[in-house]
Every structure is written in C-alpha cells, then in structure tokens.
Amino acid sequence: MSTMFGWLKRRTMSEQRKVAVPPPIMPSPSPAYTQPPVEWNAKYSPGMIARECRRIDDFVALTSPSAWRAVGGLLEHAPKAHQFVTSQEYAYNVALLERLPRAKFVLGIGGGMALDAAKIVAAAQGATLIMIPTVVSTGSVFNAGFPQRHDGVLRIIHKVASPKILLFDTDVIRAAPTHLNAAGMAECVCWVSVVAAWQWWCHNRRGGVEWDQSVADELIVAVRECVSCWVNDVDADGRPGIDAIRACAEWNRKRYGLHAWDLGLYYAIDHAFDVAFYFVHRRSLLHSEAVALGSLLSCVLYDGGFEETIHLLRSCGTRYLPAQIGCTWPEVRETLDHLHEHGTHYGHTNTRLADGPVSDELFNQMVTRVEGG
Template identity: 25%
Template sequence: MLKVMQSPGKYIQGPDALQHLAEHVKPLAHHAFVIADHFVFGLVEETITKSFQTGDIKFNEAIFQGECSQKEIDRLGDLFKESGAKIVVGIGGGKTLDAAKAVAFYAHVPIVIVPTIASTDAPTSALSVIYTDNGEFESYLFYPKNPDVVVMDTTIIANAPARLLVAGMGDALATYFEARACAEANKTTMAGGFSTLAAKSLATLCYETLLSEGYKAKLAAEGKVSTKALENIIEANTLLSGLGFESAGLAAAHAIHNGFTAIEECHDMYHGEKVAFGTLVQLVLENAPLDEIDEVLDFCTQVGLPITIAQLGFEDTSPNYHEKLKAAAELSCAEGETIHNMPFAVTAQDVYAAIITADKMGRDWLNV
C-alpha cells in the first residue's frame, strides 16, 4: 500500500481575510453560490457583497437550514442548479461547510470554504459527515479532492463564542492519539493509504500546540481579541488537525463521538466536546500510562472540555442511563467505524467498560 497525504489547494489565515474573498474565488469562477445560515449572513453579507462587487463576481445566496442531512443537501443542490452559478462558497460552521462541500461535489464545481468559527477540523478535509434529519450520525461522504481554497478570517473567529474555539480544541485533541493508534495498527487513513512522516508530524505538532497555547487562546477568545496564541490555536484546530486526522487516521475517539450522537441528552453538546471525552475513552481502551491520561485530564479541565458524562449533559439519574450508554457503545463499533483502526480488536462491551471507567476518572479528577 502506498503512503498518501492530501490537503486543500490553498489555506489562507489572518485578520480580515474575508475582505479579500473575491481574490480567491475569481481564479476559479465568476458566478458564486454562497451558502450560510441566517446568523452568518447577518455577520458577513456586507463584507462579501463589497468584495464580490469590487471583484466583479456575480453571486446568489442560499440559507442553510441547520442539519447536514441528505434532504438538506438535495434542497441546496436544486437551488444551485437554478442559480446558474459555477462555484460554491460555504461560510459558517462545520455542518454548513459539510453541506456546501456536498453540493459542490454533486454539481462537479470548485468549492471555497470560509469558517466563521474554529470549532472542528472539517474545513480542510475531503469529506462531509452526514447526519439524519434528527441530528444522529449517519455516514461519511468522501470526495476525490479537498476544498480548492480555505479562508480563515481570524477577526471573525476571535469574536465568536469562546466555547466554540474550545470545542475545536477538543476535536483537535484526538488527532495525535488517533494518528498514533492508526500507525501502530498499520491501518490506512482517510486519505486512502498509509500515513506519511509529514502527517504524523503535523498530528504531533497539533497536540503540542494545544498544550502550549490552548489556555492562552481561550482567554483571548473570551476577551474577543486576536493574539499570537489564538492565531496558533486556530491553525492547530483547523489546518494541523485537519491534515493530521485525514492523512494520519481516525480511530476510537471519533467513533465514540458517533455513538454518543444517539443519546438525545447529549445533542446540545458540540462535536469537539464529545470527541474530547471520546479521546479519554480511547486512552482507557489502550490502557495508556496514567501520566498521559493525567495530562489530557489537566488540559481538558484547564480549557473547559468535558471529562465526565454528566458534563456532556447526561446524568446518571436519567432513565435508561446504562442502556443508552451500551447502545452508544454498540453504535461506536458498527461495521466500517473508525474504532476498528485501533491496534487491537474492540467490542461494544470493551467500549462500555471504557466509558464507565473514563467517567469515573473524570469524576475523581474533579472530586465529584
């Protein structure tokens, strides 16, 4: 099997980067179809309108309705066909961007991704996570190439709720540990081959950056200001984690996240918040050294990521508590799930035991 690494055509990051959007769209097409939700359009419409007018680019707008489901992708795809546009521009959070990627893929046109938050590592990747209309994980949709351009406006991202940046750190937290597991198991990555030294190095750098810059970046985000630490964490959450997970591999942490999407009580939690707890569960599955687990517990506590099931919104007094956790464990071990990239066989019972143990570790850490 060959080694494979893939990445977006161009990655741009910096203050007020959105003002230059037309410069990155124009080499690809002169008629854009812009997808965003109502809130994001209120935030960026004036900026993108001015940029497109200056660049002499025609554009149509479409409102994303909140869930990256096949039904929503089909609806947006129909609007794209009616518009006559030649390129898709997705602006917003992870689900908006995933839907925009799918629309561009089915229409066979270029895609420009403009995250307004740094809450996941999805923007740079050649895949979308597809959910049911009710928000439960359904499948991954893989693409033959990564986005043509990714534009990160750090002025906008710095003004987003700090919890979103922290959630991005939770998503990025899994990158190194999942990459390590895939390499040890000699499993293929999301890119369709074995990991390169470059991808593994990016995954390691991602983790190191989180530990050194995460807390400082959180404080900057709470103050709605951009600092060097915040810039570094935006890059870690998006570029380092994005390239790291895709070209170095996913394993248990994301599969456990997918399992938890079946627990209704956790639906208000962000993707990265559930992935952070999934990372702790993966470390228990691996029987990782206690000092490594303590390092993860300390980081999560410092920046505000969940380390207990209760912090995910699911109390042990809830009806059918253990049955729902067992169901989540079963879902995380479904055929084709990334948990099977671990360097040992994993059963639903193993995952359930690790979930319970990880929760007890978190409770002990917090003295609750």
C-alpha cells in the same frame, strides 16, 4: 449510581429501526476534488473576507444564522440564495441540492455543518468552492470529506471537493463566543487518548498495529507544541490571536504529516462517541466538545492518558463536562452502550467495547474522574 446507570437491556438501535444505508450522495473521488488538503490555499488575516470576496457576484451560500449575521454584511454582493444548513441526513441534502440555483461560486460560511454542505453543493454543481470558517472548532477545514448520515448511521464520503481558497478572517473568528473557538483544540488534544488506547491494545496483545515508541513520542510532542501555541496567544477574555487561530486550524492539516496518521489507529472512542451520540439520540452536540468528552471517556476505558488530556483541555479552555456541552450522564451511558453497534455500520469495531458494554463500576469511574478532574 449503579442502579441509576445500570446497563439498558433493550433491543439494538438497528433492530428498533431497520437501517438501510443508501448509496453515497455522490461518487468518491468527485471531479471537484482537485487537491489533497495538505495543498489547500489558506489565508489568515483581519479583514480577509471583504478583500477576497469583493468581486464574487454569482454565488450561493451555505451557512447558519449566526455565521450569516457575522459575514453577510461583509460581502459586497448578495447571493443568488443562501441556505441555513440544519442536517447532514441523506434526504435533507438531496432536497438541498434540488432547490438551490446554480451559481459560479459556492461559499461555505460558518462551522462544520455549513462547510461540509458547501462541499457537496460545489461538487454537484461543478462550481468553485470557497470555505469561510467563522470559528476554529471544526475539523471540516483541511478535510475534503462529507459525513453523510441516514437514520443516524454515518457514512463518510471521501474526496468530495477542494476549495479554491480557505479564508480565516481573524476579526470574525475572534468575535465568536470563546468556547466555540476553544472547542477546536480538542481535535488536537484527542490524540493523547489515541496513543493511550494504542498502548493498551498492544500491551494486551490484541493484534493490530505494533507499538512504536518513536511514533507515539512524535505525536505527543506535536500535540503539546500546538497547545502551547494556543495558550500563548489567547487574551485574558479567552479570545485567540492570529497565531492561536492558525495553530488550531493548521493542526487539521499537520496531522496528515504525522506517522501516526498513516497507521490507522482506530482503537480510541474520542470521535466515535460523537457519531454514536447522534445515532442514539438523533441530535448533535458541538462536534469538538463531544470529542473532548469522548477523549476523556476513552482514557478511562483504556486506563491511560487521562491526566494529560484533562490538563491540556483545561489549559485551552475547552469544555467537556456533560452539563456544559448539552447532554446528561444517562445519555452518555446509553451512547456508550450502543457505540460498538454503530461502529459496525462504518467499520470502527476495534475498540474495547467490542468485548461488551461498559460495566457499572467502570462507568462510575468515568463519571467520578471526569466530574472531579
């Protein structure tokens, strides 16, 4: 293993391709940001799309092929245009804004990439935004930001747009492949790795946010309650009921009310693994599945929380093995080797990887524990 996965002696990715990050594609906050996510109007019901959208006839749709197949036939009117979104890169989205016709409404239909694109189109056009997630595996719901990328480097544009309504049509969501919905629970479970990283950071006197057991307890209880809601409302085929769908989606709003959210606990590498993977390999994994794997890697890195994290992910049916989610262990290793470097581009530098790359011994532990469970 140590020979196969020895640290790659190479120039940094930034040295190989000089990264000059352009300015944000739009100001923050934009005029389209009218309400914080905690106040957004979300509805959960079967048949919701046909009922709520029947009078909308002047719109463009940002979507994906599978989401459009699921939803397009439920709309009473055809859009002025619909675009299958394939990238979050700066140049792609500049071109997207230029070629779409203006409309009164912008519908974001699908997963995170489509929902995020709809935010910037609605903001640029001054249109009314309606978000229609077709799965619950995205943190883009109850999130007003847009993850702009340029040559793989991430820049978050905050407060882009607020939707008039968020429509969770439970018939459509239940019909999606089960692993796409189960992935969404990683957005909740990853907080166990956040607590573990924070505890390690404080125990090793690295500075930063002072340890607070009551904050940690509040967070872990909230995670377990959300997982319980999911597990108790998933059928034998893994399809979530309306209570499970609501619990998974609403976690993305509930987190804002937890004390941990305001503390800025950015020591774990759960989400950082996903954005660094794109930076290194220039392709995307399903975001929440990458977060699931990143959470487990973070637990090994910080020597805490692994058993609970993997138990909760398994209970939810969330995939995390590289072979399941579309990557390889050599790709994981290369991502970890460049994770700190990418973090320097957007301010995520207070991780243990700032001390140096993962050793062969530690990486082998990661492989063994994740694969062995």
